[in-house]
Amino acid sequence: MRNVHHPTVAELRAFVACMEKGSVTAAADSLSLTQSTVSRSLALLEEKLGVPLFHRVRKRLVPSDAGRLFAVDAAGILARLEEATVKTMAFGGRRDILNLAVLPTFASRWLTPRLQGFSTSAPEISLNLAARLLPVDHERYGFDASILRTAQGPAGFGALMLETDRLVPVASPRLMEGGAVRDAGALLALPLLQQATRPTLWLEWFREAGLDVRNILRGHRFDQFATVVEGAVAGLGVALVPDFAVRRELEAGLLVPASPRTLSLAPPYTLVYPQRSVERSAFRTFLRWLTELAAEAPSQLAGTAPDGTGAREPSAGVVPPGPTVTDGPPLPE
Known part of the structure; x- marks a missing residue:
């Protein structure tokens, strides 16, 4: 069922512009719309919310208490929408996008300097890196994997040790x-x-x-x-x-x-991922690349297993978890 009380993007834009400009005429000019279009959007929004957002004083719009409160959230919604739009457009025509949650310093000092090699070998795959200090809900936020200080992922998760x-x-x-x-x-x-x-x-x-x-x-x-x-x-x-x-x-x-x-x-820096991620060929490609990094000589990458062996090459479909060093919850960077 359609939520008829939800504002449209056009109504939010009209409202925020009126808050910023103080008049319908100035708001319409800033949005390149007609004055009647902005007035209609503002009236529809107030009707949906059931409260006046402005007091009309001559030709000026004076925000009501409800209007001032709503303006903060409305501006935030539009800003997040703009950010999401730009992020999506930045991927261009690439078909495969992997979302990773990574500890900030590990992302900037370990992973990012190595990504040129991955981009060269798999130019069709884009990575979206999100800095996170704490464990994330992979399902709720759509992350394909995360890099944490942990020995192993939650139940049903695979794990690959990257760095001691x-x-x-x-x-x-x-x-x-x-x-x-x-x-x-x-x-x-x-x-x-x-x-x-x-x-x-x-x-x-x-x-x-x-x-x-x-x-x-x-x-x-x-x-x-x-x-x-x-x-x-x-x-x-x-x-x-x-x-x-x-x-x-x-x-x-x-x-x-x-x-x-x-x-x-302990524990080491480890990639953890839900098994659903392994079903994606793009993620298997990324995981295979990381596994090769983790198997490099310690002089180039201190990411070998405690017994001195490298991480195993994953097979298609099911990828073995990385070596377990210790039990316990994920820790900060």
Whole structure:
């Protein structure tokens, strides 16, 4: 049954334009419509909602309380519609689109730099990457897969391990006076940059080193590893971050190791996907490409299984899950 009280897009556009311009005439000019068309759309909208959205004062439109409240939502709806339209148009004539939810830093530092190879081998497939810090509902939001810190997906999901969670302490050469600190205890005298979604990293690192951990929580705090890295480059302190997140800064000399001691944690970074995704040839192509990456030598990609073997090549139709490292729910980046 048609919801007759739902506004049309034309009515919302007319209303928002009237809110912005303050008159029907100015709103009609901005929309390249006739004054009578805008007036009719506004009248139909008020009839549907059952409340006046404006007070007519001479030739001016003064928003009512209901109008001011509705304007916020109406403008938001139109903005989201515009965004969705542009996103869809951006795919052009490509037939296959894969929607992936990816941890922000992993997306920018691990996945995106490698995507040129995938685009070259499968130019007909477009990827829509959405940054997500927390697990997503694949069915509700239409994601074909997600990349999380987890050992395995939910029941009925496949999983492929991509990268171990190996953290390294790094800092600006200026802060380290040009060289690495070989004594882990010496780091206690320096500001330690904190990652808000994983606040215990330094605690675990110093505990492994057998050091007093009472003074480790001082230092600037950031909510993503990418900004922690930028803070370290700026000389704000020592960062404890995944090795894949700082490879280019280390190669460029913008950062140096602050200690040879590293911290390896479980679970790893893993692609998880519902079995329905495997039914799509585009996803099988993407998964096969990722599996080949995960099987590369550790010197090029620290994404091998704990026993040193690479991930297995998926067969058509059913793709084996990646190696399980530990149980537990997905974790932040």
